[in-house]
Amino acid sequence: MAEEIAGLGDPIRTLELMWGRAPAPKRGPKSRLSVAELVAAAVAIADAEGIGAVSTRRVAEAVGISPMSFYTHIPDKAVLLDLMLDAVATGQAGEPTTPDFHPANWRANVTLVARSFRSFYLAHPWALQIGTHRPVLGPNTIRAYDNFLSVFDGLGLSEVEMDLCVILVANYVHGAVRDVVRAKMVKAQTGMSDDEWWYTIEPFLQTMDFSPYPVASRVGAVVGELYGLGDHDLAFDFGLERILDGLERLIEGKAATPPGAATVDGKPPSA
Amino acid sequence: MAEEIAGLGDPIRTLELMWGRAPAPKRGPKSRLSVAELVAAAVAIADAEGIGAVSTRRVAEAVGISPMSFYTHIPDKAVLLDLMLDAVATGQAGEPTTPDFHPANWRANVTLVARSFRSFYLAHPWALQIGTHRPVLGPNTIRAYDNFLSVFDGLGLSEVEMDLCVILVANYVHGAVRDVVRAKMVKAQTGMSDDEWWYTIEPFLQTMDFSPYPVASRVGAVVGELYGLGDHDLAFDFGLERILDGLERLIEGKAATPPGAATVDGKPPSA
DNA sequence: CCCAATCCTGTACACTGTAAAGAGTTATTT
DNA sequence: AAATAACTCTTTACAGTGTACAGGATTGGG
Structure with a gap:
């Protein structure tokens, strides 16, 4: 490959x-x-x-x-x-260009585009494997970008901040969906699920000394027991929630600050 | 490829x-x-x-x-x-296993590991192009994971939450560094920088109608004028700051709540 | 008519991962 | 000491890749 x-x-x-x-x-x-x-x-x-x-x-x-x-x-x-x-790229075919955004609930809107972006990758997993050398400036790609951006419009963010917010969420979704896609592809190619793989190597892991990695072995034990290799849906929602909280602080800071006092990096002038 | x-x-x-x-x-x-x-x-x-x-x-x-x-x-x-x-994987060679973490400043610690993770990818860009089918459970990888986890230790988070936090930050860094790496690789292979590429296609873009993409064209114009294809360092720091804010809300919530009250998955920690 | 542009094709080259088979070397068993 | 099994290393080979090159067929403009 x-x-x-x-x-x-x-x-x-x-x-x-x-x-x-x-x-x-x-x-x-x-x-x-x-x-x-x-x-x-x-x-x-x-x-x-x-x-x-x-x-x-x-x-x-x-x-x-x-x-x-x-x-x-x-x-x-x-x-x-x-x-x-x-x-x-999302935006063509039957999909509505702008799905039902809640006018006053930006969190719901961001969640919506993030999930839809995730669905896109799950539908076309190979898109993750292509390393584009330059941004793909095609009609559908730009429409998807436009759609993504619009959920950050009208919240008092500068254009640069809007772009950075899209990049943040898009990067997160990209990263988060990678593991799910990988697991699916490997399962398809080898017929061995993550769980089977885990059971295969478990005896070997038992023979090893993990004391040099105290935190990892403690956390790994708990996480492994609960979820095996990890619950991807749970991880996705958890991360997205944290990002939304982070964005909320930025956006609320904007609402409390008169426009014009905005800084590029979005740090609220903590008075 | x-x-x-x-x-x-x-x-x-x-x-x-x-x-x-x-x-x-x-x-x-x-x-x-x-x-x-x-x-x-x-x-x-x-x-x-x-x-x-x-x-x-x-x-x-x-x-x-x-x-x-x-x-x-x-x-x-x-x-x-x-x-x-x-x-x-980070952790071997001369690098200290646990760099100077501030005991009381978890934001600084997370920033440190995030930056170090980013540096790793910049030093070995090809690592981004390898889609591992299963987690790589090697000694260096586990040490890096252990190190990553330890910045979330002692903050009142459950083991599962610690793991999810690491996944969140790691996914974000992975996504954020992709663009920088891509630009570098293309520049090396073609001798054409992002700026040169931009100037090449700009005349073509001028002939097109972007009115179907109102938000994208507005934002794209401002961003393009300011940064060309984007300032990767700025985008990285911006996104990280938002994530840290999101984590802060989670962590402060933990500090205000007695342990055992609630965890992300609803399962109470062993107490 | 003639010619240039364009579509389509066959051949060819250097490259990939790796299967298969064998030659040579070593330590254990007989 | 001889036989054998285990191991390293090698040669040959195959099916696949992207695509350069040269040519044949078809079309429209001059």
Whole structure:
């Protein structure tokens, strides 16, 4: 398995493809396929078999062209990955652009987008494995960003603070969902669940001396007994709640402070 | 780049290698190399050229054995990746196991471990690209976990809560450092900085209609003008500060509540 | 008509992880 | 001492990857 770094191709060409702005060819045969068909086929493969199964040959075969014809439509695999990411980004299909936000309850709104972001990763786990080299500035991605930002709008935060809040929550969700996705993928590939794995290694762990790690062994014992390898849903909600508390202090500080006194990092001027 | 999923090999064998507990071979020629030498060579390659440059052949060549001899020492590449992760985990070498924690200032302590965790990823960016299938239960990794946990010890938190706090902060750091690392890697591979990339695509962006994304375009304009693609250090500190505020509410609540009253999962601690 | 642009294809190369089989070395058993 | 089992290391081989290159087929503009 390799690294899957996307976006090393010509940035302009990538953007043109993503926005459907590629200049229409004047001469030559009409192509039998659209870029969208290739991307859809690639996404289908990734959803079904993981990103590792997505190769240029596989995608070409899926749409019924020869391996090298792929490169007629998409410059290289990195661009394909960018296109895939934007294709599945929340905001298209049946999903409403702006779901039912509570006007006066920003905590509920943030929880909503965080959960929806989490659901996105659970639906397309391979998205976690793609390391985009540059931000994917496609229409769907930007719509998702817009949607995410809007839950922090009108709360007295500066634009920079709004951006930082989105980054904070997005980073947290990304990190939190990684473990769940990993466990699922490994289970699918090996047939061994986290629990089975744990029981397999447990006898070995018994033979070892954990006294150099006092806190870890104490906590690990309690946590392991209660949840095995950990309850991912519980961990997600716990972390999100802490982040919401942290944001609340920032936002309440803003409400109590006249606009203009705002500082970039959002520290409430503790009088 | 591909997925680099680690840990699909025999779990016990992996643990034995990681803890140096492999039963010493009784017959046969002495091997000229130790597993540690192979792992060190792999880490050196990854540090210098990225995880993509780490192949079993490259590692074998680096230590002066034939390609297939690699498999005499390490079952497969997935195990190598696990060994690499534990080899670089914080806690070994000259680093003190427990740096100078302030006894009464947990915020400073959390900030310290968070920054140190961040430094780790910046020193070994390839660690971000490895998706471990199972937790890496090596000595260095556990020591790092122990160290991380200890900053939440003695604050009135339950064991489960301590674990969840570590997960929260670790997830956040992981997510936050991703962008910095990505930018660095792309710059190294393409010679194009984020700023140069931005200037390249800017003319294209000018031709587009962003009115469907009102909040994003407003925020993007301000943020882009101030920081280009974003100030990663600023974003890191901002997010960490919010998280610390959130943790503070939890911890202060604990201090005001007699132990045994309530825990996050509702289960009372053994009291 | 001619030619340039474009789509599609087959061949080829260097690279990957690793299966399989064997050669050489060593310690234990007979 | 001889046989054997265990071990290290090697060569060969295979199926897969991304994609460079060269050419054939088709289309529209001059």
